[in-house]
Amino acid sequence: MRKKPLAAAPALPRLPKAPTGIDGLDEITEGGLPRGRPTLVCGSAGCGKTLLGIEFLVRGIQQFGEAGVLLSFEETAAELAANVTSLGFDLGALQANKQLRIDHVHIDRAALEETGEYDLEGLFIRLGYAIDAIGAKRVVLDTLEALFAGFTNQALLRAEIRRLFGWLKDKGVTAVITAERGEHTLTRQGLEEYVSDCVILLDNRVIDQITTRRLRVVKYRGSTHGTNEYPYLITEEGFSVLPVTSLRLEHEVSDNIVSSGVPGLDAMFGRGGWFQGTSTLLTGTAGTAKTTLAVAFALAACQRGERCLYFAFEESPAQLVRNMRSVGLDLAPYIASGLLRLEASRPTLSGLERHLVVVHKLIGQFRPQAVVIDPISNLVSVGSASEVRSMLTRLIDYLKVHGVTALFTALVSGSRGLVELAEEGVSSLVDTWISVRDLEGIGERNRGLSILKSRGMAHSNQVREFVVTARGVELLDVVIGPLGIVTGAGRLSQRLQEQAVARAAQFEVDRNDRELERKRRVLEATINNLRTEFESVEEELRRVNDQAQARQQAQDRDRGTLAAGRPSGGPSAPSETPA
Amino acid sequence: MMTDTREVLAGNALPAPGETFELRLYVAGQTPKSVAALANLRRYCEQHMEGRYSLEVIDLLQHPQLAEGDQILAVPTLVRKVPEPMRRVIGDLSNEERVLVGLDIRPRGAR
Numbered sequence: 241m242r243k244k245p246l247a248a249a250p251a252l253p254r255l256p257k258a259p260t261g262i263d264g265l266d267e268i269t270e271g272g273l274p275r276g277r278p279t280l281v282c283g284s285a286g287c288g289k290t291l292l293g294i295e296f297l298v299r300g301i302q303q304f305g306e307a308g309v310l311l312s313f314e315e316t317a318a319e320l321a322a323n324v325t326s327l328g329f330d331l332g333a334l335q336a337n338k339q340l341r342i343d344h345v346h347i348d349r350a351a352l353e354e355t356g357e358y359d360l361e362g363l364f365i366r367l368g369y370a371i372d373a374i375g376a377k378r379v380v381l382d383t384l385e386a387l388f389a390g391f392t393n394q395a396l397l398r399a400e401i402r403r404l405f406g407w408l409k410d411k412g413v414t415a416v417i418t419a420e421r422g423e424h425t426l427t428r429q430g431l432e433e434y435v436s437d438c439v440i441l442l443d444n445r446v447i448d449q450i451t452t453r454r455l456r457v458v459k460y461r462g463s464t465h466g467t468n469e470y471p472y473l474i475t476e477e478g479f480s481v482l483p484v485t486s487l488r489l490e491h492e493v494s495d496n497i498v499s500s501g502v503p504g505l506d507a508m509f510g511r512g513g514w515f516q517g518t519s520t521l522l523t524g525t526a527g528t529a530k531t532t533l534a535v536a537f538a539l540a541a542c543q544r545g546e547r548c549l550y551f552a553f554e555e556s557p558a559q560l561v562r563n564m565r566s567v568g569l570d571l572a573p574y575i576a577s578g579l580l581r582l583e584a585s586r587p588t589l590s591g592l593e594r595h596l597v598v599v600h601k602l603i604g605q606f607r608p609q610a611v612v613i614d615p616i617s618n619l620v621s622v623g624s625a626s627e628v629r630s631m632l633t634r635l636i637d638y639l640k641v642h643g644v645t646a647l648f649t650a651l652v653s654g655s656r657g658l659v660e661l662a663e664e665g666v667s668s669l670v671d672t673w674i675s676v677r678d679l680e681g682i683g684e685r686n687r688g689l690s691i692l693k694s695r696g697m698a699h700s701n702q703v704r705e706f707v708v709t710a711r712g713v714e715l716l717d718v719v720i721g722p723l724g725i726v727t728g729a730g731r732l733s734q735r736l737q738e739q740a741v742a743r744a745a746q747f748e749v750d751r752n753d754r755e756l757e758r759k760r761r762v763l764e765a766t767i768n769n770l771r772t773e774f775e776s777v778e779e780e781l782r783r784v785n786d787q788a789q790a791r792q793q794a795q796d797r798d799r800g801t802l803a804a805g806r807p808s809g810g811p812s813a814p815s816e817t818p819a
Numbered sequence: 820m821m822t823d824t825r826e827v828l829a830g831n832a833l834p835a836p837g838e839t840f841e842l843r844l845y846v847a848g849q850t851p852k853s854v855a856a857l858a859n860l861r862r863y864c865e866q867h868m869e870g871r872y873s874l875e876v877i878d879l880l881q882h883p884q885l886a887e888g889d890q891i892l893a894v895p896t897l898v899r900k901v902p903e904p905m906r907r908v909i910g911d912l913s914n915e916e917r918v919l920v921g922l923d924i925r926p927r928g929a930r
Binding site for chain 2: 345355361
């Protein structure tokens with residue numbers, strides 16, 4: 241995980257520096273410790289001063305070909321060698337190759353009597369001899385303050401220490417002097433007065449039962465340097481100062497779109513997914529299927545043939561695989577083929593920065609295209625807000641620089657949780673923020689999903705209800721009720737209500753039809769009646785008319801007969817003769 | 820906690836009282852301090868250990884590799900190798916009483 245040093249400022253003559261080869265430290269010091277000058281490393285017990293010194297020497301030998309001398313006031317060469325064997329440093333071999341020389345300075349106050357004047361020329365001679373014997377360029381004095389226990393003449397000791405630092409400068413060796421942290425001063429014996437070129441402070445504090453280590457460059461004469469406190473770790477590969485991957489925003493961006501693993505969710509984004517290499521935050525209250533969504537994303541990445549690294553801080557890999565199978569997400573084939581790697585650990589197992597180092601290391605080894613951290617909020621419980629923020633900044637930066645598409649889930653508690661996350665600055669770090677939440681109605685809970693933000697892409701503003709089925713996550717169609725979007729049982733009752741309304745309307749139509757028919761029939765009956773009545777009237781009238789007509793004819797005939805005279809032959813026979 | 824040098828010498832029998840003292844004086848060049856130390860030491864030896872001592876003067880400027888073996892930091896340093904345990908006195912040895920205490924020698928007058 242070696243990084244290139246930060247780009248140099250304009251071509252001004254720069255202080256010559258001796259790179260330490262220690263992860264991250266060269267970035268903070270912008271190139272290493274001041275070459276040919278002494279550097280003071282101070283810190284309390286157990287913060288890794290000696291290790292820093294040894295690593296400075298060993299890496300100097302292995303990476304930069306500079307031989308080194310270790311003048312140890314506390315531990316013997318054998319003890320030191322045993323202590324660092326686990327880091328893969330073979331001090332014995334380096335000594336045999338004449339690249340390293342360890343001189344153990346033993347001071348036994350009990351068997352020592354002081355009388356009259358003396359000086360520490362013997363120490364100078366020893367150190368000078370050791371340096372010259374192997375042509376050393378680097379020297380570590382660990383811990384020089386032990387001298388104060390051995391000699392009573394403090395004034396003389398201080399004068400000699402001052403002379404020693406001057407002498408080291410004259411020798412042109414890059415020296416690291418370790419010193420114990422004092423109550424109110426950087427070092428117990430005030431050595432910082434004598435070493436004025438570079439002072440590095442190591443700090444080891446326990447917050448909430450978790451040890452966190454911090455490194456700070458207190459001063460660096462003649463050079464700019466990172467001024468913050470940087471977390472550091474002692475890992476199985478040695479000292480690691482964390483990790484100043486990018487202090488700038490200059491990562492490359494991709495125009496490719498990757499799927500979220502849920503088709504319905506993809507459709508909510510203007511371009512059908514999110515950009516490759518971006519970071520997505522998935523927040524939600526407990527039981528809102530965050531992990532399911534995260535696994536769906538991981539699975540989609542694997543199906544595209546990408547490598548995916550999944551950090552599970554809540555479930556063991558076996559449990560995760562089993563649980564996800566129940567919703568139709570089968571991880572096992574991808575784990576078997578090596579595309580998917582599940583890493584599970586308890587967040588409280590170690591400090592934040594150890595997690596970060598683990599994440600970095602695994603990403604460095606596995607080179608995934610997609611990373612899921614589930615959930616990131618468990619890490620939040622490990623540190624304070626500012627620590628978490630700085631860690632997340634570094635993590636997200638690191639992922640972006642490496643073009644890794646990342647999904648973080650976070651457990652939040654109600655709407656307050658969103659505010660907390662915003663305060664921690666997580667929201668401003670991520671590119672896409674999806675919120676899943678409980679939509680609690682009367683007697684039921686439904687899951688709703690919405691997109692809070694999505695950089696560089698149009699996105700739906702709806703709260704979409706989704707269900708976790710045996711075939712994975714499915715987004716349901718939007719149902720709009722009189723008071724907005726409805727979900728769950730509301731969705732059902734809305735549907736029933738709509739059906740009832742439709743039925744009622746149909747019934748109304750049918751009823752109207754029937755009424756019309758009835759009316760028509762009534763009218764028709766009336767018409768028939770009238771017609772019948774009319775016919776009887778007509779008939780009656782016609783009969784009256786006929787009689788009248790017959791009478792008329794009879795009268796006419798009679799009158800004709802009278803007019804013609806007496807009829808021959810007999811009495812008159814009215815109307816029987818044709819007229 | 821003593822160093823390896825003691826391990827080597829541990830095999831030697833402890834000299835009986837009045838036996839030989841084996842002394843080494845480490846100096847760094849002919850500085851006034853080392854000259855004074857050597858003169859003082861010779862005087863005490865003649866006075867208190869006449870004929871019962873051997874003295875070796877080591878100039879670290881000429882033999883820097885010897886500084887490590889006897890854990891020399893300060894100069895001048897007087898080391899009593901024998902009898903065991905090893906004792907050291909640092910400085911120009913100007914205070915006779917302290918030198919004798921440091922070497923664990925009782926002055927003649929006190930006997």
